[in-house]
Amino acid sequence: MRRLLFLRIVHALGEWSPFFTLRVDAANRPGLSPIQKCTAAIRQLANGSPADQLDEYIKIGESTAVECLKLFVEGVIAKFGAEYLRRPTVQDVERLMEIGERRGFPSMLGSVDCMHWHWEKCPYAWKGMYTRGDHGVPTIILEAVASHDRWIWHAFFGVAGSNNDINVLNQSHLFVEQLRGEAPQVQYSINGRQHNIGYYLADGIYPEWPVFVKSIRKPQSDKHKLFAEKQEGARKDVECAFGILQSRFCILRRPARLYDQGDLENIMLACIILHNMIIEDEKDIEQVPIDLNEEASTYTVQEATISHGENPEMEDVLNRNTTLHDRQAYRQLQSDLIDHIWQKFGNTYSQNN
Amino acid sequence: MSSQPPSDAEPQDEDGSIYPEELYTFEEFEAEQEVLEDLQDEMVAELKNDIEALEEGRRRSSGPRRYVARPREEANQRLMDDYFT
Numbered sequence: 001m002r003r004l005l006f007l008r009i010v011h012a013l014g015e016w017s018p019f020f021t022l023r024v025d026a027a028n029r030p031g032l033s034p035i036q037k038c039t040a041a042i043r044q045l046a047n048g049s050p051a052d053q054l055d056e057y058i059k060i061g062e063s064t065a066v067e068c069l070k071l072f073v074e075g076v077i078a079k080f081g082a083e084y085l086r087r088p089t090v091q092d093v094e095r096l097m098e099i100g101e102r103r104g105f106p107s108m109l110g111s112v113d114c115m116h117w118h119w120e121k122c123p124y125a126w127k128g129m130y131t132r133g134d135h136g137v138p139t140i141i142l143e144a145v146a147s148h149d150r151w152i153w154h155a156f157f158g159v160a161g162s163n164n165d166i167n168v169l170n171q172s173h174l175f176v177e178q179l180r181g182e183a184p185q186v187q188y189s190i191n192g193r194q195h196n197i198g199y200y201l202a203d204g205i206y207p208e209w210p211v212f213v214k215s216i217r218k219p220q221s222d223k224h225k226l227f228a229e230k231q232e233g234a235r236k237d238v239e240c241a242f243g244i245l246q247s248r249f250c251i252l253r254r255p256a257r258l259y260d261q262g263d264l265e266n267i268m269l270a271c272i273i274l275h276n277m278i279i280e281d282e283k284d285i286e287q288v289p290i291d292l293n294e295e296a297s298t299y300t301v302q303e304a305t306i307s308h309g310e311n312p313e314m315e316d317v318l319n320r321n322t323t324l325h326d327r328q329a330y331r332q333l334q335s336d337l338i339d340h341i342w343q344k345f346g347n348t349y350s351q352n353n
Numbered sequence: 354m355s356s357q358p359p360s361d362a363e364p365q366d367e368d369g370s371i372y373p374e375e376l377y378t379f380e381e382f383e384a385e386q387e388v389l390e391d392l393q394d395e396m397v398a399e400l401k402n403d404i405e406a407l408e409e410g411r412r413r414s415s416g417p418r419r420y421v422a423r424p425r426e427e428a429n430q431r432l433m434d435d436y437f438t
Contacts, residue, residue, distance in 0.1 A: 003437065033429045035437065059428035 005281045013075040041072035048250035073270035084276040104341045107188040110145040111201035111238040120255035130161040146241035157268045188299035191336040201235040210329035227338045
């Protein structure tokens with residue numbers, strides 16, 4: 001994180017709460033400065049250091065440091081959550097689709113996966129609910145969607161660790177916007193066929209819906225092999241994003257030492273927001289180079305036409321739900337993508353092998 | 354203090370000008386002395402404990418509190434010098 005970004009956060013938090021302004025006590029002695037408080041919070045997030053370690057350098061008491069951390073994450077969510085954890089807008093979707101098209105997946109919105117965070121202070125009575133055999137410790141699950149520039153578009157945190165990815169998906173709000181008809185409308189053609197749902201790349205456990213594109217297990221033909229290779233290569237985005245998130249914010253890699261699940265949720269969301277802010281700040285956001293040799297793009301993105309008020313029509317929602325779960329459409333999409341990728345990359349693939 | 358009870362006991366016995374051996378055997382006298390000495394030790398230990406507890410209690414409940422100096426302004430200055438100049 002660069003200094004300017006940090007100072008911007010400090011300044012915004014000062015507007016959000018008087019806690020992050022310099023105040024004086026009754027003896028007219030200045031208290032901890034906002035920079036000290038934010039440094040304490042960031043150090044706990046980024047280094048995963050215990051709260052009382054900061055006493056040495058910043059001269060901030062242990063309980064004050066914990067309070068700083070809790071208020072900091074709350075403030076970051078309140079001030080920056082709307083912008084940096086937004087659902088993709090029309091411009092975002094256009095950019096995502098352009099990147100996707102170059103990689104052979106037109107209309108791809110990112111890749112989806114789950115990550116576990118060890119909760120050390122999980123109440124003993126809940127341990128069974130939060131523990132899954134492959135981790136062996138109580139964990140809480142984060143479901144996230146990430147794009148190629150490691151920007152995290154969707155985060156859903158707080159499901160007990162014993163669930164699998166399908167159960168998490170069923171609880172998450174990933175498709176709520178789409179069901180309400182408020183997501184940007186996408187239209188594209190692959191292999192000469194018209195599709196109008198954006199999709200996410202997913203791993204094997206996810207259901208066969210046209211909103212997910214999965215790899216092929218044990219591919220036999222060259223076509224399938226190439227598709228599996230490309231899909232698996234592109235799906236790694238989300239794993240890389242998790243890795244970067246964890247190494248930026250070491251607190252997520254270490255066991256969580258807070259007792260309250262709500263605090264953990266705030267910390268997770270704040271870390272993701274900060275992660276996105278850093279990406280934007282360091283200009284990692286992918287700029288699509290103009291290539292005149294590319295064929296004209298085959299997609300359009302439109303603002304959703306919202307015809308309903310607060311509550312969408314039940315019938316529309318059900319219709320959208322059926323299209324989301326259409327297994328036939330999934331097979332069609334996959335076979336189209338296999339052909340598309342073979343047309344796009346098949347030549348180089350056969351040369352290399 | 355431990356020599357007092359014997360000196361207390363001896364005059365009483367001599368007042369009546371009776372040979373103590375007729376009333377007590379020497380073994381009985383020794384046993385009694387032992388009991389008294391034990392009691393005395395016990396009381397002394399108890400008193401000592403009480404006094405210590407009182408002294409400690411006094412130290413905690415009143416008197417000047419001890420503070421750890423936490424020069425936060427200096428820390429702030431150092432932080433600014435290190436990272437924000």
